[in-house]
Amino acid sequence: MTQVPQPLPPARLLAFGLVNLPLSMLMSPTAAVLPNFYLEYSAVTLAGLATATLVARVFDGLTDPLIGFLSDRSGRRKPWMIAGALLVAAAAWFLYNPSRDSGIAHLLASYLVITLGWTLVEIPHTAMAAELSGDYHQRSRIALWRQMLGFVGGVMFMASPMLLGDAGTRFTPQVMQAIALFIMVALPLAVLLLCRAVPEPGRRVQSRPIRMADLYRAIGETPPLRYFLLTQVLFGLATGAVSSLFVIYASRYLGLADKVPHIALPMTLAMALGMPVWLRVMKRMEKHRAWSIAAAGMIAALLAVLALDPGPGALRPMIAIMAVFGFFLGCSSIALPSLLADVVDYDVWRNRQDRAAILFSFQAVVTKLNQGVGGAIALAMPLWFGFDEHSPAGGSGAVGLKIAFIAWPCMLLVPMLWLAWRYPLGQRAHRIIAQRLTGRA
Numbered sequence: 441m442t443q444v445p446q447p448l449p450p451a452r453l454l455a456f457g458l459v460n461l462p463l464s465m466l467m468s469p470t471a472a473v474l475p476n477f478y479l480e481y482s483a484v485t486l487a488g489l490a491t492a493t494l495v496a497r498v499f500d501g502l503t504d505p506l507i508g509f510l511s512d513r514s515g516r517r518k519p520w521m522i523a524g525a526l527l528v529a530a531a532a533w534f535l536y537n538p539s540r541d542s543g544i545a546h547l548l549a550s551y552l553v554i555t556l557g558w559t560l561v562e563i564p565h566t567a568m569a570a571e572l573s574g575d576y577h578q579r580s581r582i583a584l585w586r587q588m589l590g591f592v593g594g595v596m597f598m599a600s601p602m603l604l605g606d607a608g609t610r611f612t613p614q615v616m617q618a619i620a621l622f623i624m625v626a627l628p629l630a631v632l633l634l635c636r637a638v639p640e641p642g643r644r645v646q647s648r649p650i651r652m653a654d655l656y657r658a659i660g661e662t663p664p665l666r667y668f669l670l671t672q673v674l675f676g677l678a679t680g681a682v683s684s685l686f687v688i689y690a691s692r693y694l695g696l697a698d699k700v701p702h703i704a705l706p707m708t709l710a711m712a713l714g715m716p717v718w719l720r721v722m723k724r725m726e727k728h729r730a731w732s733i734a735a736a737g738m739i740a741a742l743l744a745v746l747a748l749d750p751g752p753g754a755l756r757p758m759i760a761i762m763a764v765f766g767f768f769l770g771c772s773s774i775a776l777p778s779l780l781a782d783v784v785d786y787d788v789w790r791n792r793q794d795r796a797a798i799l800f801s802f803q804a805v806v807t808k809l810n811q812g813v814g815g816a817i818a819l820a821m822p823l824w825f826g827f828d829e830h831s832p833a834g835g836s837g838a839v840g841l842k843i844a845f846i847a848w849p850c851m852l853l854v855p856m857l858w859l860a861w862r863y864p865l866g867q868r869a870h871r872i873i874a875q876r877l878t879g880r881a
Contacts, residue, residue: 447578453585455637456572459521459565462626464590465597465619466528466558467811470535473597473611473700475819476687478547481538481613488544490819493684493811496551500808503556505655508563508801512794513650517564518635524560525631529624531557536620537613555808561631563804567797570781571641574877576870577723579778584719587773591712596622598704610698650795658798661791664783664865665799669806671863672776674856675735676810677817678849679769682742684815685822685845686762693841694754703759707766714767718774727775728863734771735857741765742846776803779863782870789873818844 475493478484484492511520531553538546569582596603601615659665686704691697721730741764748754748761780803784796825840 447581448572450585452638453582454589455633456569456582457585457587457589459561459627459630459634460586460590461593461596462623462630463558463561463565464593465623466532466554473687474535475684476691476700477611477616478538478542482540482542482547484538484542484544484547486819486823488547490816492544492548492551493819494813494816495548496555497809497811497813499552500555500559501805504559504563504801504805504808505798507559508567508795508797508799508804509650509652509655511564511567511797512654516640517568517797518631518640520564521561521631522628522635524557524562525628527557527560528554528627532620532623533617536616559801559804561627563797563801566777566800566803568638568641569777570784570796570800572638574785574874576782576867576874579781580719580722580727580774583774583777584715586777587770588712588715590773591708591715591770594708595705595712598701598708601701602705610700650793650798654793654795654798658787658791658793658795659802661793662783662787662799664786665802667859667864668780668783669802671856671859672803672806673810674852674859675772676807677814678738678852678856679772680811680814681818681844681849681852682765683811684818685841689841689845690758693750693838694748694758695750695752696755696758699755702755703762706759707762710763710766711770711773714770715774717767718771721771722774722778726863726866727779728860728866730771731775731779732857732860734768734775735853735860737768738765739850739853739857741768742850745846746842779865782865782873785870785873785877786865789877818848821848 475486475489478489479486507520511517514520531550534546535550535554565586569586570579572582573579597619600619601610601612604615604618659669687700690700690703696703718730718734741761744761744764745758748757777800780799781796784794784799787799788794821844822837822840825836825843
């Protein structure tokens with residue numbers, strides 16, 4: 441008879457997940473807001489944004505696996521997270537506080553340091569999440585706590601213009617400075633709390649030392665990982681395009697520049713409030729099937745945007761549509777880390793290697809490259825149609841925006857949802873792997 445593992449206490453999950461609150465204010469909200477902010481308050485152009493985004497993602501492609509390798513080789517998670525928190529605290533002010541004459545060099549330098557610090561925290565943190573429990577459903581619960589606290593950070597980011605009194609509803613330099621100060625204080629404190637309240641996970645199997653060769657051997661020896669990453673590539677390219685163009689589409693085409701927080705905040709709330717719903721769904725059906733259904737919902741929401749005409753009348757329907765999109769997007773925040781944690785178990789069982797940080801570094805690379813490549817393609821598409829970043833979108837420029845923001849992501853999500861539905865490592869397969877690991881231990 442299989443013993444049901446005891447659920448982790450909420451206090452430990454809170455201490456673990458709290459790191460993701462300030463950490464989340466560095467990536468997804470930044471990707472959505474930072475392009476338009478730099479266009480408005482610095483000397484960076486749209487072409488410069490596309491270049492900087494792509495270069496930063498290539499840099500991540502080199503550093504993420506290296507950090508995963510170092511963390512796995514050392515067998516420790518916490519020291520790397522401490523180093524990353526300090527690095528973020530040192531660079532956040534420069535990223536969120538450009539001067540009027542700041543160009544691509546300022547953006548790229550500060551962005552590279554921030555992404556390196558983010559990676560030093562993120563990869564050991566996600567690997568640690570996979571190691572806190574080996575249960576199929578408990579992993580979804582751990583992911584829920586981590587992502588819910590991350591979305592609290594996202595809500596705080598998007599609501600910050602309204603929370604700061606006379607700042608109105610725009611992401612002004614004063615608002616971004618306040619966000620930077622919060623991150624510089626909150627992230628080191630959250631990492632310190634984790635170090636005191638959550639034990640360092642131990643090795644589950646006896647294995648040879650992790651070597652550099654394991655960076656490519658992990659992919660060659662783990663077929664479910666290759667399948668997972670291919671599915672995530674399609675998904676990430678689509679969401680990278682949406683996140684990069686969301687503010688620009690709402691501001692330059694729909695004419696809702698002053699209402700972006702009114703749209704973004706309900707979308708972020710819908711993501712957070714929908715996650716407990718998706719957790720319940722995943723208790724009744726396979727995680728990968730829930731992810732596939734959510735992708736279909738995202739396609740429907742994006743297609744609904746086509747019906748909106750520019751002007752104040754677009755505000756309420758855009759709020760509703762993007763809230764629906766956020767609800768379906770929230771499924772991936774639980775499903776992806778939980779599915780990859782199951783792949784870690786497969787690697788431990790089949791290859792007798794505990795390479796959790798390396799596997800999660802591959803996911804991080806794919807995520808960031810998707811944001812970079814997907815964002816760069818999406819930002820470049822309107823330029824091919826004659827879009828002018830300093831003028832309201834109209835004519836062929838508006839067509840380019842619609843293709844990049846709506847048609848292109850939908851074209852990517854269709855094959856992605858088919859692959860997700862057929863994902864090979866389901867609950868039954870994982871149960872067999874878990875039983876064999878328990879017997880081996």
